[in-house]
Amino acid sequence: MSGKIKAGKLYVMGVGPGASDLITVRAARILSELDVIYTPTGKKGTQSLAHSIIEEYLSPTTQVCTYHFLMKGERAAKEAVWNEVAQALKEEIASGRKVGFITLGDPMLFSTWVFLLERMISLEQIAAQQMKNPPWLEIVPGITSFSAIAAAGVMPLAMENQTLVVISCMAPETVLEQALLNHDCIVLMKVYSRFALIHELLRRHNLLEYALMMADATLPTEQCWRDLAALSPDVSPNAADSEQALSYFSTILINKNWQLSR
Numbered sequence: 106m107s108g109k110i111k112a113g114k115l116y117v118m119g120v121g122p123g124a125s126d127l128i129t130v131r132a133a134r135i136l137s138e139l140d141v142i143y144t145p146t147g148k149k150g151t152q153s154l155a156h157s158i159i160e161e162y163l164s165p166t167t168q169v170c171t172y173h174f175l176m177k178g179e180r181a182a183k184e185a186v187w188n189e190v191a192q193a194l195k196e197e198i199a200s201g202r203k204v205g206f207i208t209l210g211d212p213m214l215f216s217t218w219v220f221l222l223e224r225m226i227s228l229e230q231i232a233a234q235q236m237k238n239p240p241w242l243e244i245v246p247g248i249t250s251f252s253a254i255a256a257a258g259v260m261p262l263a264m265e266n267q268t269l270v271v272i273s274c275m276a277p278e279t280v281l282e283q284a285l286l287n288h289d290c291i292v293l294m295k296v297y298s299r300f301a302l303i304h305e306l307l308r309r310h311n312l313l314e315y316a317l318m319m320a321d322a323t324l325p326t327e328q329c330w331r332d333l334a335a336l337s338p339d340v341s342p343n344a345a346d347s348e349q350a351l352s353y354f355s356t357i358l359i360n361k362n363w364q365l366s367r
């Protein structure tokens with residue numbers, strides 16, 4: 106897409122990551138002025154969590170388009186959805202509409218939005234814009250899940266000369282282990298399907314007592330574990346497999362200078 110388009114604009118906004126009022130004033134204002142909003146959902150036929158979070162800010166005249174982004178399965182099938190949504194967004198912008206797209210937490214952190222972004226603008230075009238948003242785009246930052254969890258769990262993310270790493274638990278085991286060994290503070294995202302492995306790595310390196318896990322942070326279903334040693338490593342993301350279901354929205358914070366269970 107060229108940076109010369111005058112008509113229409115896309116506003117990509119971080120919301121939540123749970124509570125509706127964890128939103129910037131800018132995002133709340135923009136939400137009330139949109140012609141159309143695109144909301145992602147991870148499960149077909151379900152209401153988007155992101156949409157339920159921002160519903161109260163939307164104008165009744167705003168059109169809502171919900172897209173099912175595939176979380177599992179073939180890369181080609183996921184790419185087909187990203188292509189379709191990126192194309193739909195381009196057409197909305199070209200037709201002169203004020204378009205919104207919302208993501209949970211911050212849009213630039215582990216977000217499907219980035220797969221759409223790279224289909225709408227090239228790195229060369231971003232460089233040509235002197236690393237600024239092109240005229241047809243504004244990205245409004247949100248509160249990352251780990252910021253919300255650090256605040257809710259009273260756990261500093263990092264201080265003074267400490268190092269902080271943010272890593273997806275889908276990374277290879279050796280990469281995860283190095284992150285645990287090489288940094289003072291660690292944020293482990295997407296933990297839900299790899300909890301048994303993470304639990305074992307934390308046990309092996311005596312880090313269980315420095316870890317805090319929070320699921321569905323700032324939502325009414327929020328759960329917080331401060332003593333991971335007491336939690337079964339068999340906790341499953343799939344309620345059918347286990348009575349202890351772990352939400353997809355689960356994150357672990359570790360701070361080696363902030364011992365939780367003494």
Ligand SMILES: C[S@@+](CC[C@H](N)C(=O)[O-])C[C@H]1O[C@@H](n2cnc3c(N)ncnc32)[C@H](O)[C@@H]1O
Nearest residue numbers: 122210211215249250294295321322354355356
């Ligand atoms: C696709 S990433 C989205 C990250 C998001 N853009 C952010 O800024 O935090 C999904 C992962 O974010 C984390 N996450 C998102 N919302 C959360 C919440 N309310 N509570 C706990 N973890 C959350 C979990 O680790 C989840 O597996």
